[in-house]
Amino acid sequence: MTAASFTLKCPFDLFDILFDKNYNKVVRGSPMSDQVTRVVIVGGGSAGWLTAGIIAASRLGQVQVTLIESPDISPIGVGEGTWPTMRSTLQLIGVSETDFFRECDASFKQGSKFSRWTSLSAEDDYYHPFTVPAKYHEIDLAPFWLPFKEKINFANAVCPQGAICDLGLAPKLITTPEYGGVLNYGYHLDAGKFAPFLHKHCVEKLDVNYIRANVTQINSRDNGDIQSVTTDLQGDVTGDLFIDCTGLGSLLLGKHYGIAFIARNNILFNDTALAVQIPYSSTTDNIASHTLSTAQTAGWIWDIGIQSRRGVGHVFSSAHTTIERAEQELRSYIQPAVGEKMAESMAIRKISINPGHREIFWYKNCAAIGLAAGFIEPLEATALVLIELSAKMIADQFPANRSTMDIVAKRFNSALSHHWQRIIEFLKLHYVLTKRTDTDYWIDNCRSESIPENLQELLELWKFQSPWLHDETLRIEMFPSASYQYIYYGMSHTIDAPGNKNNSKLHQAENLFMENGKTIQQLAKVLQPNRELIEKIKEHGLQKI
Amino acid sequence: MPNFVLLNNVAHKNLRVIRDYYPRYGDNEMSAITFAHEFRAIQNEYPIFFQKNPENGKFIPVALLGLRQNENLFLSERGWDAQYIPASIKRRPFLIGIQATKPGQDNNQPGRMVYVDMDSPRVNETQGDAVFLPHGGYSAYLDSVVELLKYIQYGTELNERFIDVLLHYELLEVVTLEITLKNGNRNNLAGFYTINEEKLNALDGNAVSDLHSKGLLQFIYMMLASHSNVVKLIARIETRIQQNAP
Numbered sequence: 001m002t003a004a005s006f007t008l009k010c011p012f013d014l015f016d017i018l019f020d021k022n023y024n025k026v027v028r029g030s031p032m033s034d035q036v037t038r039v040v041i042v043g044g045g046s047a048g049w050l051t052a053g054i055i056a057a058s059r060l061g062q063v064q065v066t067l068i069e070s071p072d073i074s075p076i077g078v079g080e081g082t083w084p085t086m087r088s089t090l091q092l093i094g095v096s097e098t099d100f101f102r103e104c105d106a107s108f109k110q111g112s113k114f115s116r117w118t119s120l121s122a123e124d125d126y127y128h129p130f131t132v133p134a135k136y137h138e139i140d141l142a143p144f145w146l147p148f149k150e151k152i153n154f155a156n157a158v159c160p161q162g163a164i165c166d167l168g169l170a171p172k173l174i175t176t177p178e179y180g181g182v183l184n185y186g187y188h189l190d191a192g193k194f195a196p197f198l199h200k201h202c203v204e205k206l207d208v209n210y211i212r213a214n215v216t217q218i219n220s221r222d223n224g225d226i227q228s229v230t231t232d233l234q235g236d237v238t239g240d241l242f243i244d245c246t247g248l249g250s251l252l253l254g255k256h257y258g259i260a261f262i263a264r265n266n267i268l269f270n271d272t273a274l275a276v277q278i279p280y281s282s283t284t285d286n287i288a289s290h291t292l293s294t295a296q297t298a299g300w301i302w303d304i305g306i307q308s309r310r311g312v313g314h315v316f317s318s319a320h321t322t323i324e325r326a327e328q329e330l331r332s333y334i335q336p337a338v339g340e341k342m343a344e345s346m347a348i349r350k351i352s353i354n355p356g357h358r359e360i361f362w363y364k365n366c367a368a369i370g371l372a373a374g375f376i377e378p379l380e381a382t383a384l385v386l387i388e389l390s391a392k393m394i395a396d397q398f399p400a401n402r403s404t405m406d407i408v409a410k411r412f413n414s415a416l417s418h419h420w421q422r423i424i425e426f427l428k429l430h431y432v433l434t435k436r437t438d439t440d441y442w443i444d445n446c447r448s449e450s451i452p453e454n455l456q457e458l459l460e461l462w463k464f465q466s467p468w469l470h471d472e473t474l475r476i477e478m479f480p481s482a483s484y485q486y487i488y489y490g491m492s493h494t495i496d497a498p499g500n501k502n503n504s505k506l507h508q509a510e511n512l513f514m515e516n517g518k519t520i521q522q523l524a525k526v527l528q529p530n531r532e533l534i535e536k537i538k539e540h541g542l543q544k545i
Numbered sequence: 546m547p548n549f550v551l552l553n554n555v556a557h558k559n560l561r562v563i564r565d566y567y568p569r570y571g572d573n574e575m576s577a578i579t580f581a582h583e584f585r586a587i588q589n590e591y592p593i594f595f596q597k598n599p600e601n602g603k604f605i606p607v608a609l610l611g612l613r614q615n616e617n618l619f620l621s622e623r624g625w626d627a628q629y630i631p632a633s634i635k636r637r638p639f640l641i642g643i644q645a646t647k648p649g650q651d652n653n654q655p656g657r658m659v660y661v662d663m664d665s666p667r668v669n670e671t672q673g674d675a676v677f678l679p680h681g682g683y684s685a686y687l688d689s690v691v692e693l694l695k696y697i698q699y700g701t702e703l704n705e706r707f708i709d710v711l712l713h714y715e716l717l718e719v720v721t722l723e724i725t726l727k728n729g730n731r732n733n734l735a736g737f738y739t740i741n742e743e744k745l746n747a748l749d750g751n752a753v754s755d756l757h758s759k760g761l762l763q764f765i766y767m768m769l770a771s772h773s774n775v776v777k778l779i780a781r782i783e784t785r786i787q788q789n790a791p
Contacts (some may be wrong), residue, residue, distance in 0.1 A: 174602035174738075249776040544712075545719055545738065 022487075028475040034402035040239030041067040042215055042229060045075030046191055046244035046384060047370025049198035049390040053093035056206035058395035066209040066237060067202070068229065074197055074248055074372065076351065079305050080311055081109055081184040081291050081381035084130050087179045089388045095201050097178040098125035098541040101534060103189035103197045105306045108289040108530055110161050110171050110183060112380070115294040118491045119435050125151060126490030127290070128380075129161035132482040134512045140163070142466040142485055143501030144509035147496055147508060157513055160520040168286040169527035170534070178542045182527065186381075188291070188304045211237060218256045222255040224403075243394070244368040248375065254356060254370040263356040263423055267450055268431075269317035269441070270299055270377040273351040274327055277309050279333050287530040289383065295434075296329050297321060298441040302378060303333075307398065307534060310337070315353070315377045320441040323350075353377060363417040365402070367394060376418060379427050390416065419478050423456040426479045426487075432459065433491035462488060509534065528536035548664040554681040556598055557661065557684065562638065562686070563673035563780060566625035570637075570666050573613035576632040581707045581764040586629045588771035590619075592778065595708075595717065595738040602710045604717065606768070609778065612724060614731055618781040632697055637700060638665030641694040646679025657692060707761050714752055716740050716765075724774065739772070740765055 032326025032521035038056055042046050048067055056065040090100055100106055111129035113148075118124050133141050145157045155162040161183050164171070171183040202208035221227045228238040244252035253259045265271060292303040299316025316328040327348060335343040360369060369390045376382060393412055399405040431445035432455070444450065458471065467484035550556075563708050566572045567719075576596060579587050584606075587593055591608035608631050608712040610617040619627045625634075642660045661668065661676075674686040683691070711717055722734035745765065756762040 173599070175597040175599055536601065542605060543597065543602055543604070544715075545717055 003167060008093060015219075021461070028453075036240040036401055036405060037063055038239045039063055039065045040237055040244065040258050041065065041239045041243045042230065043067075043197065043245035043247060043258045043370070043372070044195060045245065045247060045370065046071035046195050047247070047372070047387045048071075048197075048243075049195050049202060050089070050384070050387050051243055051245060051369050051394075052202045052208045053198050053206060053390065054089065054391035055395045055398070056202060056208050056434065057093045057146070058392075060206065063398065064209065065202075065206070066120075066211060066239065068211045068215060068234075068237060070214045070230060071212050073247075073249075073266040075191070080191050080306070081101045081378065081384070082401055083381065083385040084184050084186045085385055085388050089180075089392075090236075091179050091193050093198070093201065094205060095197070096541075096544075098537060100187075100189075101537045102191045105308050107188045107287045107306050108171055109163050109186045109291060109381075110289045112291045112293055113162075113165065114430065114490065115292065117293075117295045117300075117430060117434055117436075120438060126486070127155040127162035127165065128483060128490065129155055129159050129165070129290075130186060131159050131161045132480065133158035133485065134516055135467070135508075136482055139502075139505050139508055139512070140466060140468045140507055141512060142468075142489060144506065145489070145513070148513075149489075149494065154442070155486055156516075156520075158516060158527070160516055160523055161178055164523055164527065165288070165290040167523065167524055167527075168288065168529050170530045171527075172290065172530070172533070172544070173526065174533060174540065176202060177424045177545050182262060182523065183229070185289070188306050190306055190308075205507060212293045215251060218252065223364075226256070236381055240365065241394075241399070241405070242366045243286045243365060244372045245370050246356075247371040250368060250372040253363060253372060254363070257366065259363055259368075260359040261354075261356055262359055263354065265355045267424055267452060268355045268377060269319060269450075271317040271353050271355060271443065272317045272318045272323065272328050273313050273353060273377075274323075274350045275311065275313035276330065276346050276349060277311055278338050278346065279309055281337065282533070289530050291533055293379065294333070297325075297439045299326065299377070301333050307531075313351075315379075317441055320439065320444070329365070346423050355421045360408075360413045361390070364407060364409075367409070367412065367545070376427065377424065379430060380423070380479070382423050382427075382478070386419065389419070389478070415474075418474060421452070421454070422478060425452050425458075426483065428452065428455055428485050429484065432492075432494055433488065435492075458484075462493070546664065547662040549642065549660040550741070551642070551677070552639070552659045554677045558677050558681060559670045560661070561663045561669055562615070562675040562676060563667045563669070563672040564686075566620060566630070566634070567622065568617075568620055572625070572634065572637075573611075573615050573617045575614060575616050576607040576609050577631040579606050579608045579631050580633075580697065581606065581703045581761070583632055583769070584698075584764050584767040587631060588767045588774070589772065590627050590629060590777070591631070591635055592774040592776060593768045593771040594720065594784070595740075596736060604706075604712075605702060609737075611735060612722070612778060613780060618778055618785070633692055633699070634688065636693050636697060637691050638662040638667050639694060641698050657698065659691060676729050679765075687714065706759070707764055709758065710741070710759060710761055714748060714756075716744050716748075718744075722780060724775075726786070729784065740769055744767065 043051050045065060048069065052065050052073065055063065063512065111127055113125055113127050141158045142154070145154055148157065164183060172181045176182060197531040203210050211231065211234045213233035215229045216232050217230035218220040219228045219230060219236065220225055226239070226242045228236040230236050242252055244250060245254065249255065255259065270464045286309065287305040294301045294303070296316065297533065298321035299314055301312060303312045304311045304405055312330070314326050316326045330348065331343045334346070338346070353375055355376050358368060361373050370387050373390070393415065397408050397411065399408045428451060432451055434442050436442040448456065458467070465479045467488055469481055471481045471484065557715065563570070579593060580622050584593060587608045593606055593608055595604040596607050597603065611617055612618070619625050624715065638661055642658050669672065675684050676687050678684055717738050720737050720739045722737065724732045724734070726732070756765070
């Protein structure tokens with residue numbers, strides 16, 4: 001008999017250390033010399049509260065976190081899809097997954113399905129699942145799959161997740177512990193419920209100081225740092241590090257420091273979204289566990305199922321269509337679900353997107369997270385994951401004092417610039433691989449002047465070798481090369497001379513394809529439909545182990 | 546699929562139940578649910594672990610009977626070779642059902658009724674022990690079944706209290722049984738949980754006193770002591786392998 005083993009890596013060790021008596025002392029009042037102990041987050045919403053939770057939980061007892069939220073500005077509430085990273089984020093913050101399902105209207109997300117992106121054919125679709133191809137770090141299966149591309153699509157050949165999504169099955173069982181999965185997963189959630197859920201936990205469990213007031217003035221130190229912000233109801237709030245989570249207003253980094261905004265609408269044209277919430281036809285309708293993204297004439301429509309409703313939205317390029325036409329496409333999309341009458345009358349909310357990001361993300365003693373840092377169409381649900389990644393970077397490399405802050409800021413800026421560049425390239429990849437020529441939108445998207453140079457080089461390279469590990473430059477890329485494979489082969493692109501096909505691995509590849517088929521069959525037997533599992537979780541809860 | 550119907554002395558007046566245990570009666574499971582107040586009897590022969598109920602993910606204590614799916618090492622064509630048969634096995638083919646109160650009924654307590662699985666191969670009209678006396682009264686056997694079902698009913702509630710407290714003190718941990726037989730065959734048993742002894746030993750006086758005053762402390766130690774029975778299970782396998790050897 002051996003001791004306990006548990007596949008999911010828990011941050012319990014970290015928590016044991018953090019809860020140690022020696023650290024269990026919150027530092028308050030004015031700090032010694034130039035120590036950094038007071039973090040002031042300006043703005044609530046998903047960005048503010050995730051950042052507060054991540055920093056407070058990682059630095060409990062060492063750093064005091066204050067969050068100032070305006071009573072007058074409501075969060076924009078975009079970002080209803082997460083990456084699998086959200087599981088470790090929620091676990092780090094210390095909330096229970098059961099509570100999260102009960103309170104945030106949450107459901108499972110196992111990836112995205114893209115429909116009609118390559119052609120107008122009704123059968124044109126492919127998955128970008130959250131699970132990487134089998135034995136991805138040992139073998140590149142793509143060249144071995146190519147001869148069979150007419151028989152089976154890439155995702156279904158190398159990974160069971162697309163088939164499981166098509167069957168409407170959940171990625172885990174009621175016996176799987178909290179945050180553990182049979183298949184990799186993230187969530188769909190109600191952003192309007194998520195922020196209050198985090199708010200409550202941050203204030204009650206993580207000692208986050210909450211101030212409900214409007215920031216009216218920003219007060220500087222001699223060195224140009226922000227010393228404090230003045231609020232209309234609660235006086236001055238002094239801090240050592242300020243985090244700008246004020247959304248599109250970008251009050252600190254944008255307005256106060258005047259950090260330039262770099263527009264990327266020359267690459268990604270979509271600048272407007274129309275969003276609508278539609279009910280299920282009955283409370284027993286299954287919930288899709290993937291984001292469905294269906295290409296339109298000048299944009300695409302997202303379709304996200306949470307427990308109580310579906311969130312549907314059309315994001316499009318206003319230069320390529322009219323708002324009336326875009327609205328009509330959206331209403332036609334929802335008509336089969338809600339009927340003609342309701343489809344024509346449902347209230348639609350308009351969101352403007354100025355695609356792009358700040359030139360830098362941390363200046364002096366102020367970092368920006370969330371929409372204050374940048375905004376891009378939600379094609380690969382990058383909003384929340386960028387918040388998590390940014391806040392974790394600050395929490396993990398938290399500057400001990402003002403002198404080291406600039407070094408950390410420099411790293412933060414370099415990493416975030418890289419991530420933004422790769423996100424934009426990766427989103428653009430979805431457009432440049434299209435074979436659609438039905439509208440100027442698709443034709444313009446393929447014009448070389450709209451394609452970043454690095455992506456052009458990759459596309460040239462992939463004519464001869466498939467995207468794989470050599471394409472990853474950072475230790476942790478937001479989109480691993482496996483994601484590039486799913487999009488590249490999902491959109492029916494093939495390589496002329498498969499450079500990384502190692503024929504000595506043919507046998508292993510064939511076995512992996514066969515095993516994948518068996519895995520799909522086994523999983524189909526044991527997994528249950530999404531809604532059934534979510535109802536069970538709400539009723540019985542998930543165990544912690 | 547079991548087919549449970551409410552037991553009554555009219556429809557079931559000739560009902561008989563075979564009380565022997567054989568693989569053909571579906572008794573060849575690798576584990577059987579047990580109850581905290583039964584641990585004293587169980588721990589003498591079977592290892593006790595927790596498993597999760599596949600329906601709701603809740604922990605339930607089980608007596609381990611075998612080391613592979615559908616393997617009960619106590620069971621053979623000669624019957625069940627043990628001093629004590631777990632109550633959850635012994636109750637077969639009966640179980641207790643809770644009937645909701647009907648409106649207008651005097652007492653507000655839901656009625657506890659005895660159900661019988663009419664599809665059980667144990668149930669027939671020719672062999673085994675009679676359930677009812679000729680004039681319709683309870684046989685001594687049925688009396689004992691009712692007592693057993695009450696015992697199980699209480700045990701189910703006790704288990705819930707026991708597990709709630711274990712979860713409260715975070716005393717459960719995952720356990721993987723790695724078994725290597727003399728012939729080199731290896732077998733890994735997953736999906737079991739037990740008491741984390743390190744955490745148990747680190748409990749402060751108040752926690753121990755709480756467990757003791759609730760009458761639950763003894764169950765923890767009986768469970769831990771029962772683990773040495775894994776060796777007995779392995780010995781049974783080794784014996785079977787030897788007997789089957791040419």
